[in-house]
Amino acid sequence: MKKAMIIGASMAVLLSSCVSQKKFSDLEAKQKETQDLLNTATVKLNSCLEEKASxxxxxxxxxxxxxxxxxxxxALLNNVGNLATLSTKEAENLERSLESIKEKDLQIKTMNDALNKKDSVTLALVTSLKGALGNLADEDIExxxxxxxxxxxxxxxxxxxxxxxNVSTRAKEVLGKVAKVVxxxxxxxxxxxxxTDNVPIKNKVLLDNWDLSVKRATSVVRVLQNDFGVDPKRMTAAGRSYYVPVADNNSAxxxxxxxxxxxxxLPKLDQFYNMIEDGMKKATEGGN
Structure with a gap:
């Protein structure tokens, strides 16, 4: 009987030991699984943290x-604004420059027209004088x-x-032809x-070459006025003595x-400028 109890107790202990070991193994397995999951989660967490940092x-x-x-x-918008402002100023400057060029061209054209008109008047005068005096020798009149x-x-x-x-009789004929033209x-x-030439002259009437040159000029002016009716307001008499020669005074x-x-x-500059002003005025009126 005693032996049977001992055997029974042993079996109970053995059975109890067996159940506890199994549970332990299960728990150990679960712990390992949990640890694996934790390790995996940690790895993922670290990876996520690294990705977040990156x-x-x-x-x-x-x-x-x-x-x-x-x-x-x-900055580009500011530059665009500056460029727009600059372009506007450049456009205004360009417009002013073009207007100035246009005005200068107009002035040049007007002056050229006035010069051409003046040249035409000069040519007509030369033609008339040569026509009136054409029968005289070249050495006597030029x-x-x-x-x-x-x-x-x-x-x-x-x-x-x-x-x-004193003007000679033949000279009056020449001056008469000049008077007709003027x-x-x-x-x-x-x-x-x-x-005059540079030969000094002095007598009871003449003081020097200045005096002779002036008296000859005034003699011609008087003939033109008194004999041929040239308006004295249009004439000026002057003497140059021998100081403006056309050749050296070294031979006869x-x-x-x-x-x-x-x-x-004498060119009448006031008339010339009047022609320019009239031309400018007409051109301006035409442009407007």
Missing amino acids: ESSELKVLRDQVNNLKNQNS INVEKGVVYVSISDKLLFKSGSY NDKPDIEFLVEGH ANKAKNRRTRIVV
């Missing part, structure tokens, strides 16, 4: 890029144009005797210049060239 870094880079782009856009001014040069051998300022053109004015022939009376047709 994405945060990328997000910062993107935000910095966005801010840079915003700044660039703002007609030329210098810088738009008409000069009629008459040798003293045709006008005066040596050392005299009387036909009442708008012109002229200067009568007396010139050259001295003869220097002894001359010159009629200079």
Whole structure:
């Protein structure tokens, strides 16, 4: 009996031991499974944290890029505004420049028209003088144009005797032809210049070459006025003595060239400028 109890107790203990070991194994297995799950979750968590850190870094880079782009856009908008303002100013400057060029072209055209008209008047005068005096020898009278001014040069051998300022009869015929031309053109004015050679002269009437040159000029002016009716307001008498020679006074022939009376047709600048002003006024009225 005792033996049976011992055997029963042993069996109970054995059975109890067996059940506890099984549960332990199950628990151990569950613990391992839980640990594996925890390890997996930890790995995923670390991976997520790394991804978050990387994405945060990328997000910062993107935000910095966005801010840079915003700044660039703002700068570009400012530049566009400045360019628009600059373009407007340049357009205004260009318009003013074009207007100035147009005005200058108009002025040049008007001046050219006035010059052409003046040249036409000069040419007509030269033609008339040459037509009236064409039968005289070239050495006695010359007609030329210098810088738009008409000069009629008459040798003293045709006008005066040596050392005299009395106009000869033959000279009056020449001056009559000149007077006819200038009387036909009442708008012109002229200067009568007396010139001598460098041979000194002095007598009871004449003080020097200045005196002789002036008296010869005034003698010509008086003939034009008194004998041929030229308006004295259109004439000026002047003496140049021997200080404006056309040749060196080193020979008789050259001295003869220097002894001359010159009629200079004076350009009437007021008329010339009036032509320009009239042209500018008409051009402006036409443009408007």
